[in-house]
Each structure stands twice: as C-alpha cells, then as structure tokens.
Amino acid sequence: MWLTGNKIRIVVFLLCYWLVVNYLVFLSPVTFFHDPDAGRVQNVEVTASEASSPADLPPAYWQPLSLPDDWYKNQRRVKQTWYRANVSVAEPGDIIWAVYLPLVAHNAAVFINGVWVGQGGPFGEPTSRQQNNPLLFSFSSALLQAGENRIDIRVQASFHQQGFLDKFYFAPASRLKAAHAWKHFVRVDLIRWMTMAMYLMSAIVFAFWLARPQDSIYGLFSLELFLWATHNLNLFVSEIPVSARLWEAMAMSTLGWTVIAMIFFNHRYVGERNAGIEKFILIFALLGIGIFFLPDIGSILHIGYGIWDSFLVVFGCYAIFYLLRAYVHRPDPDILLMLLVGIPILVFGFHDILMVNHFLDRRDGLIIQYSAIPAVLLFSWFLIRRFVQSINRAEHLADTLEQRVRTKQLELQSQYEKFKSVQEEGLLLKERERIMRDMHDGIGGQLVSVISLLQEQSGDVYKKVREKVQHSLTDLRLVIDSLDPLLNDLPTLLGMMRVRLVDQLEAANITLEWAVTELPEMKNMSPRRSLHIMRIVQESIANSIKHARSGKMMLATGVIGAENRQVYVDVIDYGSGIIDGLDAASRQGRGIKNMQYRAQQLGATLNIDSTAGGTRVRLLMDVG
Amino acid sequence: MQTYTLILVEDDADVRERLAQLIVQHDSFELLAAAGDVAEGLAALAKHRPDILLTDLGLPDGSGIEIIKAIDEQNLDCEAMVISGFQDEHRVFSALEAGAKAYILKHDKSQKITDAILNMMNGGAPISPVIARLMLRRFQAPLQNEHDLPEALTPRQIDILKLVSQGFSSREIAEKLGIRYYTVTTHIKNIYNKLQVNSRTEALYEAGRLGLLP
Known part of the structure; x- marks a missing residue:
C-alpha cells in the first residue's frame, strides 16, 4: 500500500538529493584536478x-x-x-x-x-x-x-x-606530465569515447526504430543521443570544418534540442503526454534553427547564452517536475531512476549556463557532458529491457499461438475425420438402401417368396430346396450387412451373424454358446474387412456344423497381447476334430484356404487347433 | 382363450395368402381384413379398429409406417407389427420409431410367426443387435435445440441394449444380469415406448421449427 507519508518521504529524499548535487557542483568540496607541485x-x-x-x-x-x-x-x-x-x-x-x-x-x-x-x-x-x-x-x-x-x-x-x-x-x-595526462583523460579522452559510444548507441536504437516505427520512443532516444553526441563534439574537435560562428550555433542548438527530445521521450515513456507543452517546445525548437542565421559570434553568444539557455533551464525544471508529479501519482521505480539521473543533468546544465554567462569561474570547465553517462546508461537499459520483454512476450505469444493452432488443427482434423466418416457412412447407407431396394424388388424378394411358399410344403426334396434357398438368402444378407457402418463394431457384427445363422444352427440341432465380450474399437474397419471376418466366421461355423457331433458349439471373443492390442474370435466345436475327420488333402481344402486368404487380407492370423476333444478356429487381429 | 382381431397389409399376393391362411387357422386370431396397399390398409384400420395391425413396409402406394402412425393419430388401441421381407434393421427401426412393437420375417416358419404375434401381445419385444445399436445411438443424440430428449434410458436399459448389441438373447441377458426373462422383455418394450415418445417430441419440435404448427 502506497501511503501519503511515503510520498512525502520520497519528495523530501529527492529534495535532499538535489541539494547534495548542487553542493557538489557549486561548492566543489573535492578538487578534481590537482595542480602540479612545481613551476x-x-x-x-x-x-x-x-x-x-x-x-x-x-x-x-x-x-x-x-x-x-x-x-x-x-x-x-x-x-x-x-x-x-x-x-x-x-x-x-x-x-x-x-x-x-x-x-x-x-x-x-x-x-x-x-x-x-x-x-x-x-x-x-x-x-x-x-x-x-x-x-x-x-x-x-x-x-x-x-x-x-x-x-x-x-x-x-x-x-x-x-x-x-x-x-x-x-x-x-x-x-608536469601526470597532471596533464589526468586532465587530458577526463576532459578529452573520456568524452571522446563517450561520444563515440553515444553515436553507436544512437545508430543501434535508430535501427530498432526503423524496424518498429510505431514505437516512437526508440526514435526519440536515438535522436536525443545523436544531438547530445553532436553537442559534445565541441569539447574535443579542435580543427572545425565550418566557421566558428556556425560551430557555436551548432553547439548551442544541439544542447537545446537534446533537452527537448528528452522531454518528448519522458512524455512517451511515462505515458502522460501534454500536447500543449509539446507544441510550445516544438515551436521553440524550430526557432533554434534561427541561431544558425545570426550574423556573428557576438549575437550568437548574446541570444544563445542569454535567451536560449534561459529557456533550457525552464524546460529542464519542467522535465524534473513532470517526472516528480508522475512519480507521486504513480510510484513507478523507473520514474524514480529517471529523476535520479535527471536532477544532475539539470544542475550540471545550470552550472554550465552560469559559467558561460560569466557568473562562475571559467577554470571549472563545462560539466554537463558527464551527466550524460548515467542518463545514457539508464535509458539504454530501459530500452534494451523493453526490447527483451517484447521478444519474450512475442515468444510467449508465439508459443501460445502455436499451441492454439496445434489444438485447433487437431480439432479440425478430428472434425474432418468425423465428417468424412459421417459422409462415408451416409454414402454407404445410401448404397446399402439401394441394394436393399433392388433385393427387395428382385432376387431377394423372390427368394423370400419362394421360401415362404416352401414353408407350407412337406417332403425331403422341398425341405432340401428350402434349406438351399435359405442359405442363399442368408449369404445375400451377410453381403448387405457388411455394408452397414454399425457393424464396424465387432461384437455387433458377430451378434448380427448369430441372428442370420440361427435357423441354420437350429436346423442342425446345435446349441450355440455365446461368449462375446466388449472389445476395443477396431481401427480401419470397412465393408471389405467386415465381409472377410463374416466369411471366416461363417465358414468356421459351417465346418463345425459339418464335423461337430456333440450338438454344441461356442463363439467366444477376447483381448490378448501387449496392452491388449489383439482381439481374437474363437469358434470352438466339441466334436471329433477336423484332423481326425479329414484326410491331409481335405485339410488343405478350399474352405480353409479361403479362410487363410481372407485372414491374410485382414493382416490377421488364423490358427486351427484340432484335438480329439474338438476344434478351435482362432482369428487373431490387431486392434490397429 | 383370448382372441385378438387382426388386419393384414401385404402386397405380395402369395405371401398375403399364406399369412392369411395361418392366421385364420389359428385359434387366437380373427382376421378382419387383408389389404394390399396403404390406402386399403388405412381404410381397414379405421373401419375395423383391430387389436393387431400386421403390415409390410414396402407397399405399392407408400410405406406401412403411414398406417402405423395412423394408430397413434386415431388414438386406437392397436399393436402394430411389421412384416419384414428382407429383414432390414434400419427400416424396421423407422417403424419402431413410428410406434410398431415387434416384427416378423415373411419367410419364418408358420409356428414362429404366430408365436411372435402372441409374444408381442403378452408383452414380449423382439430385438436385434443392429436395432439395439440404433437405439443406443438414438438415445444419445440430443435434440437440435440441444435440449435433452424427454425420455432417457435407465442404466439398466443401457446395459440390456449393450448386451443385445453383442448378440445375446433375452434369456441369456436375464441370466447374465440375474433378472427374470420377463423383466428383460418389459425393459425392451419400455425402450420401444420411450423411442416412440422421443420421436414424436422430435417431430413436434421439427414441425414447430418449420412453422407447421398452428
């Protein structure tokens, strides 16, 4: 919780800080450059x-x-x-x-x-x-x-x-060398390197801004660095490429424009813009161009040091009060740091203005350039941090987006598959209906009529004919059943086979023990596969009817293998066993060959275990 | 012994003749009319108000389902049974939705056919694995306005339908679940009733949506 007391404390702290900076600048308790001790x-x-x-x-x-x-x-x-x-x-x-x-x-x-x-x-x-x-x-x-x-x-x-x-x-x-070297380092070398660094930084930030023109603070900071670095040239360039008049105008105007760019930067960084003030200082900045047109150095010094610099002091004060007000309003540590580096700029600048206007001893030399060091470091850190945060945020967003796209893609894929299967199912059903209609009107209907009529007839021949026709009809039914998408479910498929074959089993006087269980969903089921399974089971049952003598048969299902990934369908009879009942040639008979071929088509295994106690035909399929 | 009045609708003359014969010969049934198409069937239904309607689905002038629906519309106390020539479960299911209570196959033996009719009148209900699957699917599907259907299946009914879909007979189911055979058939009959209620609700909803209701 941010209390009023804390705000007062911060304001008092900043005031003390301002006083200390003033004390250090104007009363110089520490001598920076020691005089040589001789001569x-x-x-x-x-x-x-x-x-x-x-x-x-x-x-x-x-x-x-x-x-x-x-x-x-x-x-x-x-x-x-x-x-x-x-x-x-x-x-x-x-x-x-x-x-x-x-x-x-x-x-x-x-x-x-x-x-x-x-x-x-x-x-x-x-x-x-x-x-x-x-x-x-x-x-x-x-x-x-x-x-x-x-x-x-x-x-x-x-x-x-x-x-x-x-x-x-x-x-x-x-x-004398030591005193000269130290002063040369502080006054010239340090400023030269600092200025080069500022130009470099300005170019880098400018490149950032070109990449993101909507982020105006990058552009402003680049401009600010460029102007301040250009102003610094006055401190170490001896052989100037232009007249002294233009050079003075350049040094003076760039300082003013730096302060103005700084205010614009502050407004945008803090986020509270004051359009009226911005307009005013922008007009002032444009007037600064006039300095270049003043007739001589005398008038430049007079207008520049007297008027232009006075405004800069006012602008500097405004910048500090703006930050202070923003900080009191919203205690953001960034604003506090801006105040801590901004106050020295104001005090150092004020010192220099007093000096160039002859109110202070010129032996002190200009010092505002040194206040750029913490300011440039701080603002560079701000922008780099901001840039890194943007990248992190973008990366995070990209990750989230990627995740969402992936989820959506999976959703779409599953929807598409569902749609496809519904569509296929619909087509199959339509096709099935068409065949059903054909059958009803054609051969199927006739077979039904024939059986219906034969039901009333007695005699062995009629019975045999009826059974044959009945088989044909059942066969036809199985083919049509295989087109039913509902029979993609293996237990339902087996259940329907039971319904279709019940008459046949009853006629053979065989009791069918039903041991079908719930099974995992089989992938890649299709009419073709359904028909293969039906034919294998049908053939197994037909064989059992032929060879089983116990009057009992069993159909069982279950899962085995690693992670229950294999499904089996067993047709077991309790008869004498195929092997005992058949010779070797018959064992390879067409029926079994067909079953093997169909199993191969399914990618399944067909095992026939025949013992004296009966025969088990096992169809083993991968769930997929 | 109770006698049930009955009308028969079948377009195949031979089959109609055979069925008529075996009904007439049976003590429990009194055949009031034998029709060859929907129009005749509807007329016979209105005229005779029988206990049982025995109808084929594919008729020359329409579907037997129209006659089954008329029972409900005319508030008749009549049980409908479908004669299925080619045993197409999907078509039978549509008839069940319309209110039919059972079905027989034309080419079934005579004994089987009369047993099935009596079984229906005694509360039995035949069902096949595919019909059980269609039931389960039907009861899972919500209405188009995403409201639940008025009639839902009980967990027991769902268990029964699942076992039917796996090919078990009602007797085997009763054994597996440790309940009586008649309890299983009553459940199935109740499922048929719920199916009809739901399909009627859906039809009303659909009609309302299309602006067909006053």
Missing part, C-alpha cells in the same frame, strides 16, 4: 598584438598581469594576446623540460627564449579550438640557460569575449 607561473606581462612570433612583437606596451586572464572580465576586445614571463633556472641539466597550459581559449603557441616549442593547432580563421584541451609542450634543456629565461605565449580566440589563459606551469616535463 607555477602566475605573474606575467601582457600585450595585444597580431604578431605571429615574439620577434615581431613591439618592445613597448607590456602590462603586468596576474593570471588567470579572462578577456571578458578584463575587457580585452581583441582576438589575439601575447603573454610573457621570465623564469629563472638554476641549472637546466640534461633533461626534458615542459610548459603546461591547463586551460587556454582557444589556441596557444609557446616560445622559450624566442624559440617556438609548440602550439595547440593552426592559427587563422577559424582558429584551432583547444578550450577544453590541456596543453603540454616539451622541449630540450638546450633551449634554456642558467639564470633568467623568457617564455612567450601567443593566445588566440575566435571571439574577443571568449579568450582565456589560466596560470601555467614551467618545470621539468616529468613533474
């Missing part, structure tokens, strides 16, 4: 000059200055400035020395005693952008002399307000 140079002389080497510098107009030098604050309305410092070296020794510039905007070249030792990148239009890149220039001790040495640094900015030189370091390279 710090802070006091310099400065002069504005377009010269490209120290030799071209005018001797005069040098002014003393304590670094850092923020051109905006010091109102340096130029694009290039030279810095000069004198450092004393007791003994240069035979080692590698270095100058380490932790922060310079945008580009710098370093000269030792008038000799060039390195530069960030090419000067000119646009100048190389090293503002996020710590620079280390190593050189041989041969350039140094014992005592005073002169360091000249040429600094160029894309735009006069953006120039900056932090205090720098001059010392043996070994004492």
